[in-house]
Amino acid sequence: MYGKGIIKGMGVTLKHFVQTYVEDIKWFGRRYYKPEGIAHRSSKDAKGIFTVQYPEEKLPMPEEFRFIPFLIYDVLEDGTHKDRCTSCGICVKVCPPQCIWIEQTTNPDTGRPVPEPVEFYIDIDICMNCGYCAEYCPFDAIKMDHDYELASYERQFDHIFNKERLSKPAEYYATVRPVNNQLEEAVRAEKAAKKAEREAAKAAKAAEKDAGGESDNGS
Amino acid sequence: MTEAAPVVQSVLETRFPGVVTPDERKGYEGYIVTKEKLVELATALRDEMGYDFLSSVTAVDYLSEEETNLEVVYHLYKSTGGGSLVLSVQLPRDNPVVDSLVSVYPGADFQEREAYDLMGIRFDKHPDLRRILMWEGFEGHPLRKDWKEAYHNEDTKPFSNRWPDGQIFRSEDKNPYGKNNIYPVGFDPTKWEATEESLLYAGLGKAVGEKGNIETDYLVVNMGPQHPSTHGVFRMAVVLDGETIIALKPVVGYLHRNHEKIGERNTYLHNMPFTDRLDYISSLSNNFGYALAVEKLMGKKGAPSERAEYIRVIMAELTRISNHVWAIGFLLNDLGAFFTPALYAIEERELILDIFEATTGSRMMCNYFRFGGVARDFPEGVLQKIRDLVFERLPRKIDDIDAYLTDNEIVLTRTQGVGILTPEDAIAYSATGPMLRASGVPYDIRRADPYGIYDRFDFDVAVRYHGDCYDRFIIRLDEIRQSIRILEQALDQIPEGSVISGSNPYQVRVPAGESYGRVEGPKGELGFYIVSNGKPHPWRYHVRAPSFINLTAMEKMCIGQKIADVVVILGSIDIVLGETDR
Ligand code: SF4
Numbered sequence: 001m002y003g004k005g006i007i008k009g010m011g012v013t014l015k016h017f018v019q020t021y022v023e024d025i026k027w028f029g030r031r032y033y034k035p036e037g038i039a040h041r042s043s044k045d046a047k048g049i050f051t052v053q054y055p056e057e058k059l060p061m062p063e064e065f066r067f068i069p070f071l072i073y074d075v076l077e078d079g080t081h082k083d084r085c086t087s088c089g090i091c092v093k094v095c096p097p098q099c100i101w102i103e104q105t106t107n108p109d110t111g112r113p114v115p116e117p118v119e120f121y122i123d124i125d126i127c128m129n130c131g132y133c134a135e136y137c138p139f140d141a142i143k144m145d146h147d148y149e150l151a152s153y154e155r156q157f158d159h160i161f162n163k164e165r166l167s168k169p170a171e172y173y174a175t176v177r178p179v180n181n182q183l184e185e186a187v188r189a190e191k192a193a194k195k196a197e198r199e200a201a202k203a204a205k206a207a208e209k210d211a212g213g214e215s216d217n218g219s
Numbered sequence: 220m221t222e223a224a225p226v227v228q229s230v231l232e233t234r235f236p237g238v239v240t241p242d243e244r245k246g247y248e249g250y251i252v253t254k255e256k257l258v259e260l261a262t263a264l265r266d267e268m269g270y271d272f273l274s275s276v277t278a279v280d281y282l283s284e285e286e287t288n289l290e291v292v293y294h295l296y297k298s299t300g301g302g303s304l305v306l307s308v309q310l311p312r313d314n315p316v317v318d319s320l321v322s323v324y325p326g327a328d329f330q331e332r333e334a335y336d337l338m339g340i341r342f343d344k345h346p347d348l349r350r351i352l353m354w355e356g357f358e359g360h361p362l363r364k365d366w367k368e369a370y371h372n373e374d375t376k377p378f379s380n381r382w383p384d385g386q387i388f389r390s391e392d393k394n395p396y397g398k399n400n401i402y403p404v405g406f407d408p409t410k411w412e413a414t415e416e417s418l419l420y421a422g423l424g425k426a427v428g429e430k431g432n433i434e435t436d437y438l439v440v441n442m443g444p445q446h447p448s449t450h451g452v453f454r455m456a457v458v459l460d461g462e463t464i465i466a467l468k469p470v471v472g473y474l475h476r477n478h479e480k481i482g483e484r485n486t487y488l489h490n491m492p493f494t495d496r497l498d499y500i501s502s503l504s505n506n507f508g509y510a511l512a513v514e515k516l517m518g519k520k521g522a523p524s525e526r527a528e529y530i531r532v533i534m535a536e537l538t539r540i541s542n543h544v545w546a547i548g549f550l551l552n553d554l555g556a557f558f559t560p561a562l563y564a565i566e567e568r569e570l571i572l573d574i575f576e577a578t579t580g581s582r583m584m585c586n587y588f589r590f591g592g593v594a595r596d597f598p599e600g601v602l603q604k605i606r607d608l609v610f611e612r613l614p615r616k617i618d619d620i621d622a623y624l625t626d627n628e629i630v631l632t633r634t635q636g637v638g639i640l641t642p643e644d645a646i647a648y649s650a651t652g653p654m655l656r657a658s659g660v661p662y663d664i665r666r667a668d669p670y671g672i673y674d675r676f677d678f679d680v681a682v683r684y685h686g687d688c689y690d691r692f693i694i695r696l697d698e699i700r701q702s703i704r705i706l707e708q709a710l711d712q713i714p715e716g717s718v719i720s721g722s723n724p725y726q727v728r729v730p731a732g733e734s735y736g737r738v739e740g741p742k743g744e745l746g747f748y749i750v751s752n753g754k755p756h757p758w759r760y761h762v763r764a765p766s767f768i769n770l771t772a773m774e775k776m777c778i779g780q781k782i783a784d785v786v787v788i789l790g791s792i793d794i795v796l797g798e799t800d801r
């Protein structure tokens with residue numbers, strides 16, 4: 001029969017249409033503007049309408065979600081901030097569109113680079129959110145953020161983020177990426193333990209040597 | 220290279236003595252051909268040795284202190300499967316002219332125009348040799364190594380002004396608009412008249428002349444570049460007799476950014492996120508192709524770990540599903556079923572993108588593959604989500620879409636018998652992917668020239684035989700079902716272990732040589748041709764873009780059809796302009 005295909009197709013549309021209302025009744029009052037409702041609408045059991053009413057509703061962000069990077073600082077016991085960044089320049093080298101600029105200084109006394117950047121800029125108009133800087137930074141100093149609502153009225157200056165604008169405390173990182181943070185903390189703790197061990201061994205060796213030297217002198 | 224290579228080599232050397240010599244440079248496996256005999260050789264290869272499929276034509280500029288040659292590189296395959304035959308022709312820099320292969324392989328048409336446009340190679344006897352991606356008022360051939368762009372900073376990345384004394388500036392401040400353009404000698408942009416337009420129409424003019432018994436006037440219609448059904452900024456100049464199409468020329472390049480030049484400045488690792496932006500609907504499959512090409516050059520060191528191989532297949536097949544549902548949805552949009560089918564399709568795609576986001580960090584710009592593996596493992600719970608989709612939801616939903624659309628009489632009348640491409644034409648025009656298989660050629664790289672671990676899975680190569688728009692629509696449903704089959708097996712077999720072999724360094728060592736990595740992307744054969752000279756940056760980086768090359772057959776499919784069908788035919792090819800224009 002001509003038109004059977006259309007009717008069959010209309011049946012599918014009707015099903016979708018009805019399901020929306022059935023789901024509304026089933027989830028009475030909890031389908032919209034509630035985290036569990038939003039989660040349900042983007043799960044495998046989602047039926048009927050599935051659009052999310054941004055900005056009133058927002059999709060939950062998975063931990064790995066990445067947007068413009070930020071710099072991490074640790075808060076020391078005396079309340080001062082210590083940048084984790086050592087201005088080693090690896091993120092500059094791996095950044096595909098070359099949107100990171102770092103100003104490094106040298107200590108005038110020793111002539112060696114100071115392990116903290118004087119300035120750190122990211123041109124967020126150019127940043128392609130690739131995540132390489134975070135992936136390849138050896139000091140866990142730069143990480144990808146979850147904050148994606150960055151629209152502004154000005155583009156010439158506001159979109160070049162400086163160190164101040166980029167820096168966020170380590171606790172913030174622990175809240176946006178708890179799993180990753182824990183893993184990295186563990187690795188860092190292990191490294192620190194190893195380092196302490198090595199230093200202790202070195203000190204012991206030095207002490208031994210000193211003792212040996214003394215006995216040598218004595219003979 | 221295949222096992223048959225020695226046979227081919229002996230045949231070539233006896234049949235064409237002095238014409239074909241094996242390429243003896245380190246890391247090269249092809250043949251160097253003298254340019255005078257190229258067409259004759261290609262004809263023999265096509266007709267007698269089965270190399271009937273021209274996959275890629277591109278050019279390399281070997282400019283260095285010792286060398287100034289330009290080289291045109293051809294990758295030939297058999298449509299029955301197997302490895303490649305690489306031919307290169309060396310041309311002098313001051314007069315790079317070679318005979319066009321369009322008469323042997325019509326699929327060379329756009330690719331030769333591209334090589335002419337970007338590298339300045341002139342193809343003798345090409346029917347319509349014009350620039351294709353750049354405009355007529357453009358000075359120079361940008362892929363030549365001695366060509367520098369307007370905002371040139373340094374030849375290669377990383378740029379030295381970024382660190383250690385990073386001084387921030389914007390390129391447009393240093394080089395304001397107006398001073399950033401170079402024009403050909405004697406070219407005045409203010410007096411410019413669209414000369415390339417007359418060239419375009421002259422190209423169309425060849426059809427004019429054969430009139431029927433009723434005296435009618437021809438009408439030239441430009442569809443696009445801004446048009447709701449061209450899937451982006453894309454234009455077709457169409458010559459009409461009444462409503463019937465007599466000639467058609469696609470006009471592309473509106474989104475051109477010279478991806479390849481950018482790629483040659485980048486390090487190998489830098490290129491990975493840029494490949495996401497080619498076909499932005501299926502970034503993971505682009506990653507796959509690029510990773511394969513580089514890993515081929517790296518040899519044993521580049522071999523991915525076992526778990527990574529499975530993750531790659533899972534991601535690539537999920538990408539195929541999300542691309543195909545999207546393509547089907549928007550084909551229906553083009554047919555006038557405005558957005559209901561598209562949204563039903565997008566619903567499934569969203570769930571797949573959720574998985575990508577949770578794993579790779581981004582819904583579309585995934586940047587997930589690394590040389591020797593992938594960037595990170597699935598976070599907790601994601602594998603379960605994939606299982607839920609693959610074993611439970613997707614099969615049901617694909618049946619739903621099937622029931623919704625396949626028997627619909629409007630779909631049938633609008634697509635059946637429209638835009639027919641015969642199998643012979645499909646091969647000749649270098650069509651790939653669903654377009655080739657809908658024409659009855661069961662050619663799928665996953666089977667014909669397997670890469671990764673595709674040889675371990677049991678699946679059928681989807682094939683349909685009418686070559687019309689309906690088959691190009693329905694074959695995508697078939698392919699989704701096959702992808703689900705592959706996914707089911709991959710999910711059952713995926714082993715534990717590390718997701719990358721080696722330490723994922725930020726500087727990879729790539730030995731000198733050339734390689735061509737190709738994958739069966741959702742839109743067709745996606746190939747990456749890379750020439751390395753052992754430095755941290757690829758010397759040549761070329762993308763064989765299926766969306767671009769599949770358009771070569773557009774005119775063939777449209778001639779004789781009605782103007783209203785153009786939109787459907789275009790929709791059934793499934794192009795993405797990010798990839799077409801590169
Ligand atoms: S953010 Fe990390 S990679 Fe970048 S300079 Fe600082 S320490 Fe080095």
Ligand code: SF4
Nearest residue numbers: 095127128130131133
């Ligand atoms: S996310 Fe990528 S593009 Fe952005 S600053 Fe980091 S490395 Fe550069």
